[in-house]
Amino acid sequence: MPSAPRPSRRSRRAFLALGGGALLAATASSAVPPPEWDVAVVGAGPAGLAAARNLYDHGLRVVVLEARGRVGGQVFTDRFLAPVAVELGAGLIHGADASTWELVAExxxxxxxxxSDRAAPPPLDLPRGPREDEDAAAYLRRLGVPESLWPPVEVDGEPLERWSARWVHDTGVLDWWSTPREDFRVPDGYDRLLEPLAAGPVIALRSPVRLVRRGPAGVEIGVAGRRRPVRARRCVLALPVGVLRSGSVRFEPALPAGHRDAAAALEATDAVKLVYRFDRPVLPAGRDTLDGDGAVVWSVARDPETVSVWAAGDRARDLLARPGPDRFAEGLRMLASAVGGAVPDPVGRITHDWAADEYSRGAYLHVPPGAHDAPAALGGPVDRTLFFAGEAVTGENTVDGAYDSGYAVSDDLLSDR
Known part of the structure; x- marks a missing residue:
């Protein structure tokens, strides 16, 4: 997905060097005992961690409530399958201008x-904009664009018939496929990039949030397994769209109708990454990515040979409907299709089912026809008390998009000083 405009963000190092960490130490006095925290952040993925770190660096008392026993959300690095880091979720830095290069440097x-041998397709000639409820495929057909000139892969694995034409047009997705770019991976583990963000704020793992109750003094957050709620002046919700849609987190009072309708309008798509370890070479020399039978094959490492087979959309749903052994067997068949010949039996394999993960409930955001305004509607603060961050409010399914979102929403919160 294309990058949204970069937020204008303060430099952490410059801010702290000026002693800015003490600027917000004092708050207005009140006869009511103050909450324990200035801000509670729900979700320790890249968006939640970026928001928490920015607020912490500005002197606020911040707690991050994370349902899992680890930070990262859909950044999930495994170090057990092979003596190399294996990414079961996000795994690439998209382009040389991604904001996460700041974390690489740090x-x-x-x-x-x-x-890769992939070539960017020529840009599309789109003289007229789409209709409000038109899907992207209908839009291109209406303009007479031959299917041979459509994006060479589906948008995040979903066919263009399932995407809002307004969304892909206004956000530049159709142009994005025509822009040459390079992707990069982090051999020692993508989770390394989150270490600076996780340093500082208090992070409470294994703390699934079940209730967010807001009132005049702020919020009370009910956490499963804890008798007493977490009390904070304000709350940043950095949850996947699938979790927001599921109702697993209750709000009292209910969110405004605009927010509820926006969450209901968005969808979570499916993706599957099957990772195999081999005891001999499988991929051709000099090639790190291959296409085969609806899947994208990536080289994770050459020694030992570790290969990822990725599929999304309908192809992913076909895989997810299969029992585990059949799923891995089909992945090997897809790998054989990509390399153009038989492949040996793997000596190890691993996957993670994001659709079945109750703290994800899908791989990432999907904006169907008619829902082009939903991310912006969901992104509006509620009573300047509840703030929302992440892909559900930006529509960008990348780590750098989540990272930018965390800083943008926390800068907005800080503007109330």
């Missing part, structure tokens, strides 16, 4: 450019 992480 951590000193090593990056490797992905080598």
């Amino acid at each position: 951590t000193g992480a090593r990056t490797v450019r992905m080598r």
Whole structure:
């Protein structure tokens, strides 16, 4: 997906060097005992961690409530399958202008450019804009664009018939496919990039939020397994769209109708990443990405040979409907299709089902026809008490998009000083 305009963000290092961390230490006095926290952030993915770190660096008392026993959300690095880091979720830095290069510089992480033979298609000639409820495929057909000139892959695995034409047009998705770019991976683990963000704020793992109750003094947050609620002046919700849609987090009083309708209008798509470890070479030399039978094959490492087979949309749903052994067997068949020949049996394999993960409930955002305004509607603060961050309010399914969103929403919150 294309990058949204970068938020104008303060430099953490420059701010702290000026002693800015003490600027918000004092708050208005009140006869009511103050909440324990200035801000509670729900969700420790890249968006939630970026928001928490920005607020912490500005002197606020911040707690991050994370349902899982780890930080990262859909950044999920495994180090058990092989003596190399394996990404079960997000795994690439998209382009040389991604904002997450700041984290690469801060951590000193090593990056490797992905080598590919893919060529960017020519830009589309779109003389007229789409209709409000038109899907992207109908829009291109109406303009007479031959299907041979459509984007070479579906948008995040979903066919163009399932995407809002207004959304893909206004956000530049159709142009994005025509823009040459390079992707990079982090061999030592994508989770390394989150270490600077997680340092500082208090992070409470295994703390699934079930209730967010707002009132004049702020919010009370009910956490499963805890008798007493977490009390904060304000709350940043950095949850996947699938979780927001599920109702697993209740709000008292209910969110405004505009927010509820926006969450209901958005959808979560499906993606599957099947990772195999081999004891001999499988991919052709000099090629890091291949296409085969509806899947994209990535090289994770050459020694030992570790390969990821990725599919999304309908192809992913077909895989997810299969029992585990059949799913891995079909992944090997897709790998064989990509390399153009038989592949050996793997010596190890691993996957993660994001659709079945109760703290994800899908892989990432999907904006169907008619829902083009939903992310912006969902992104509006409620009573300047509840703030929303992440892909559900930006529509950008990348780590750098989430990172930018966390800083943007926390800068908005800080503007109330």
